[in-house]
Amino acid sequence: MKEAELIDRLRRIATHPGARDLRDDAAVLDGLVITHDSVAEGVHFFPTDPPASVGWKLVAVNLSDLAAKGAQPIAALLSFSLSHRDWDFGVIDGIEAACETYGVSLIGGDTIALLAGAPRVYGVTAIGRAAEKVPSRAGGTPGDRLWVAGSLGDSAAGLARLIDDPAATGTLVDIYRRPIPLLEMGQSLAAHATAMMDVSDGLLVDLARLCSASGCGAEVDLDSLPLSGVFVVERGQDRNARLFAATGGDDYALLAALPADLDPVSLSLPDAPTLCCIGRLVAGSGFMLHDRDGDVPLPERLGYEHRASRSPVDDRL
Amino acid sequence: MKEAELIDRLRRIATHPGARDLRDDAAVLDGLVITHDSVAEGVHFFPTDPPASVGWKLVAVNLSDLAAKGAQPIAALLSFSLSHRDWDFGVIDGIEAACETYGVSLIGGDTIALLAGAPRVYGVTAIGRAAEKVPSRAGGTPGDRLWVAGSLGDSAAGLARLIDDPAATGTLVDIYRRPIPLLEMGQSLAAHATAMMDVSDGLLVDLARLCSASGCGAEVDLDSLPLSGVFVVERGQDRNARLFAATGGDDYALLAALPADLDPVSLSLPDAPTLCCIGRLVAGSGFMLHDRDGDVPLPERLGYEHRASRSPVDDRL
Numbered sequence: 001m002k003e004a005e006l007i008d009r010l011r012r013i014a015t016h017p018g019a020r021d022l023r024d025d026a027a028v029l030d031g032l033v034i035t036h037d038s039v040a041e042g043v044h045f046f047p048t049d050p051p052a053s054v055g056w057k058l059v060a061v062n063l064s065d066l067a068a069k070g071a072q073p074i075a076a077l078l079s080f081s082l083s084h085r086d087w088d089f090g091v092i093d094g095i096e097a098a099c100e101t102y103g104v105s106l107i108g109g110d111t112i113a114l115l116a117g118a119p120r121v122y123g124v125t126a127i128g129r130a131a132e133k134v135p136s137r138a139g140g141t142p143g144d145r146l147w148v149a150g151s152l153g154d155s156a157a158g159l160a161r162l163i164d165d166p167a168a169t170g171t172l173v174d175i176y177r178r179p180i181p182l183l184e185m186g187q188s189l190a191a192h193a194t195a196m197m198d199v200s201d202g203l204l205v206d207l208a209r210l211c212s213a214s215g216c217g218a219e220v221d222l223d224s225l226p227l228s229g230v231f232v233v234e235r236g237q238d239r240n241a242r243l244f245a246a247t248g249g250d251d252y253a254l255l256a257a258l259p260a261d262l263d264p265v266s267l268s269l270p271d272a273p274t275l276c277c278i279g280r281l282v283a284g285s286g287f288m289l290h291d292r293d294g295d296v297p298l299p300e301r302l303g304y305e306h307r308a309s310r311s312p313v314d315d316r317l
Numbered sequence: 318m319k320e321a322e323l324i325d326r327l328r329r330i331a332t333h334p335g336a337r338d339l340r341d342d343a344a345v346l347d348g349l350v351i352t353h354d355s356v357a358e359g360v361h362f363f364p365t366d367p368p369a370s371v372g373w374k375l376v377a378v379n380l381s382d383l384a385a386k387g388a389q390p391i392a393a394l395l396s397f398s399l400s401h402r403d404w405d406f407g408v409i410d411g412i413e414a415a416c417e418t419y420g421v422s423l424i425g426g427d428t429i430a431l432l433a434g435a436p437r438v439y440g441v442t443a444i445g446r447a448a449e450k451v452p453s454r455a456g457g458t459p460g461d462r463l464w465v466a467g468s469l470g471d472s473a474a475g476l477a478r479l480i481d482d483p484a485a486t487g488t489l490v491d492i493y494r495r496p497i498p499l500l501e502m503g504q505s506l507a508a509h510a511t512a513m514m515d516v517s518d519g520l521l522v523d524l525a526r527l528c529s530a531s532g533c534g535a536e537v538d539l540d541s542l543p544l545s546g547v548f549v550v551e552r553g554q555d556r557n558a559r560l561f562a563a564t565g566g567d568d569y570a571l572l573a574a575l576p577a578d579l580d581p582v583s584l585s586l587p588d589a590p591t592l593c594c595i596g597r598l599v600a601g602s603g604f605m606l607h608d609r610d611g612d613v614p615l616p617e618r619l620g621y622e623h624r625a626s627r628s629p630v631d632d633r634l
Contacts, residue, residue: 003428006397006405013413016392016422027424029392029444032347036394036425036442042432075333075346077353079396079440080323088323096330105333107344108353111320115359118436123396125353125442127346
């Protein structure tokens with residue numbers, strides 16, 4: 001069925017203000033920021049992926065949602081489908097590595113048996129301590145400048161390699177499998193951002209959500225997108241490469257709207273990643289792309305669609 | 318793989334005291350009680366079950382964990398695998414009914430697509446407000462009397478009917494499909510219980526866990542188990558019927574250890590269900606059953622094993 005219809009239906013139950021009408025990356029409750037993401041074999045990961053990378057990514061994508069709200073991770077609950085020993089321990093190795101790296105304690109969850117042959121499914125509920133301000137997707141105003149922390153397209157390029165050859169290796173594949181949640185950057189930006197979210201399904205589709213929540217349109221300069229050196233070596237940096245980076249997804253970069261008069265240099269930001277201004281919010285609901293050669297027609301696909309029946313909006317209720 | 322081994326491995330990541338060493342029904346964090354349970358098609362529910370009952374039970378079994386800690390439910394996050402419209406809306410009808418009945422707001426979660434034909438999987442993270450005291454499984458001491466609130470065996474008898482005939486109906490089937498979390502009773506008992514948990518996998522296996530956590534043994538009088546009239550009509554009340562009730566599982570009754578000198582009549586408890594004294598904790602680690610005819614040998618199977626590859630300890634990390 002269509003997620004949009006389902007989520008509309010679920011909004012009837014989302015009565016708590018901290019639910020943020022199911023339109024944000026995470027919920028806010030009693031000074032905590034709480035999010036849940038699940039992954040399924042064959043849809044969100046390959047059975048040929050190293051199990052430790054599956055465990056790492058499971059935790060990291062949830063922490064990326066906390067990063068987007070400026071929260072400090074504390075704890076996680078885990079839903080774990082039992083498989084065979086080597087695989088299961090491998091997944092847990094990855095979960096442990098991510099939990100230790102980011103100071104997260106496992107506090108509960110459950111293990112479930114699936115029918116023989118059923119694709120594995122894992123879920124994590126991540127809980128963070130809220131800062132004084134927890135930016136939503138909805139606070140942006142026309143004139144705000146749009147900033148991206150983290151590079152775009154690496155992960156999608158890594159995934160493309162794996163689709164061509166499941167045995168592919170290299171930096172791009174590593175980035176696809178082991179995303180880094182930008183926690184410190186998110187915490188630094190949270191106090192100043194009028195709106196913030198993580199880029200998980202593709203810059204353009206995620207920006208469209210931020211615009212929709214904020215009641216704004218946006219202008220984006222494709223030439224200003226942060227591309228990594230390794231991405232440029234792989235894909236180039238022409239318009240097509242930039243559109244690929246803007247729509248690929250799985251970036252776990254941060255997208256923030258900051259007041260136009262705020263110079264991020266004046267903030268005490270982490271040294272890395274670089275913060276890039278990619279455009280601005282504008283009045284209305286239009287969505288305009290341009291580069292040095294002029295206006296760029298909006299691509300048909302704004303984000304993630306390569307994953308089986310996954311639609312661009314299914315990462316979040 | 319074996320859950321026990323996996324959970325031992327996960328304990329290395331369970332560094333927060335609120336994790337309770339992954340040995341309790343729920344975690345305690347910042348005045349909140351938090352739990353997560355997932356269910357899978359073909360393992361925890363039948364594809365022939367009415368979808369609204371699947372949604373109801375998904376929420377109710379999580380709230381039962383909160384009840385066992387005396388918490389007041391507030392919010393839930395939902396992990397939902399997309400299927401077809403009628404089924405999905407049916408499941409959500411049941412989720413909504415349970416959330417409305419017990420004052421729970423949905424605050425987040427995610428929807429995921431599974432590969433075509435994969436069994437459906439759902440998860441709920443339930444969050445409740447902690448009372449002043451949150452009883453664990455570990456506080457029981459020799460001499461405490463053991464009490465059960467709620468009747469035992471109804472649900473297992475309903476399940477047995479459904480296994481014989483997927484079209485079976487009746488009270489026992491209803492109880493299997495739509496358990497009632499004993500929230501008010503749990504809140505009333507929490508301040509006084511030295512140890513408390515819900516009975517989800519069978520009285521004997523769950524009591525064995527409480528004993529293990531508390532470092533005690535137990536004596537149980539099988540004749541004192543609370544059996545419902547409808548159970549007795551279906552199964553009788555001889556020793557075999559009582560052993561069936563004590564090992565069936567899916568009861569979502571509460572099992573509490575109370576100090577021997579405390580008379581529950583002196584507490585302001587809800588009118589229903591009746592609280593029954595079923596035995597007491599004793600020193601050591603032994604586990605003794607008796608009834609009017611004398612000692613009862615411990616059955617080989619203390620709890621839930623009818624669900625495909627589910628083992629008696631997989632309901633909780």
